[in-house]
Amino acid sequence: MSAQRGRSLRRLALLVLVSFAALQLYFLVRIALMAVLDPRSTTFERSEAVRLALAPGERGWHQQWTDYRAISANLKRAVVAAEDSGFTEHSGVEWDALEKAWGKNERADANAERATQRVPRRDAKAAVQATPATPKVVGGSTITQQLAKNLFLSGERNFIRKGQELVLSYELEATLGKRRILEIYLNEVEWGEGVFGAGAAAKRYFGISPGDLAPQQAAQLAVMLPAPKRFEKRPGSAYVVGRAGTIVSRMSRVDVP
Numbered sequence: 001m002s003a004q005r006g007r008s009l010r011r012l013a014l015l016v017l018v019s020f021a022a023l024q025l026y027f028l029v030r031i032a033l034m035a036v037l038d039p040r041s042t043t044f045e046r047s048e049a050v051r052l053a054l055a056p057g058e059r060g061w062h063q064q065w066t067d068y069r070a071i072s073a074n075l076k077r078a079v080v081a082a083e084d085s086g087f088t089e090h091s092g093v094e095w096d097a098l099e100k101a102w103g104k105n106e107r108a109d110a111n112a113e114r115a116t117q118r119v120p121r122r123d124a125k126a127a128v129q130a131t132p133a134t135p136k137v138v139g140g141s142t143i144t145q146q147l148a149k150n151l152f153l154s155g156e157r158n159f160i161r162k163g164q165e166l167v168l169s170y171e172l173e174a175t176l177g178k179r180r181i182l183e184i185y186l187n188e189v190e191w192g193e194g195v196f197g198a199g200a201a202a203k204r205y206f207g208i209s210p211g212d213l214a215p216q217q218a219a220q221l222a223v224m225l226p227a228p229k230r231f232e233k234r235p236g237s238a239y240v241v242g243r244a245g246t247i248v249s250r251m252s253r254v255d256v257p
Helices: 002-033 043-054 073-083 095-118 124-130 143-152 159-175 178-188 198-206 215-224 238-251
Strands: none
Touching: 002 159, 043 143, 073 143, 073 178, 073 215, 073 238, 143 159, 143 178, 159 178, 178 198, 198 215, 215 238
């Protein structure tokens, strides 16, 4: 019985290994095609399209592909300065940034645990509400990692998804290179409700083409990236404009491919 169980476990392990390898090969083939073909959509865009289609009322969809040369150098520099200043230097992952994000998560979980312990035991409802969430690896993502997540993965945050994101990031870097990665990122990233890509963003917020973006305008778009649905309501707010000024001051110090 023990020998039979051992054979079953080995078969299961082999099946898992083969499935993992097949999945990576599938991703690698899709990435290789992106070297010559512009991606038509991303996993994130498709999920957003479904959500908007099911939402009440009319929701527009704005997206247009813009070649790398037609995108203002100001926007390229602003996005790199805001999102990933070491973009041209790393190999897809910034491990120092991930370690800092991990430490931040650990501290947040510890604080949540202490808050739970302070709740009186008789207050069961409050104790449940104060229960700390499962630890998650969040933050510290490079532009390459963000692109990997948007292209192929769900929005769920856990260790398995994060691990796949890291593998995909290295595959993107090895197969496409920095210039193509940045081109796809700028064309597929979200800039508001149903607004995707630099072309749609430049037209939506400034009424111009992405090649005509001035430094301040480009920096304001870069500020919006972490929370586009929130910032699109007030794209000219004091915070966005002030933060954009800081990014403008950094733009000359970053390299773009």
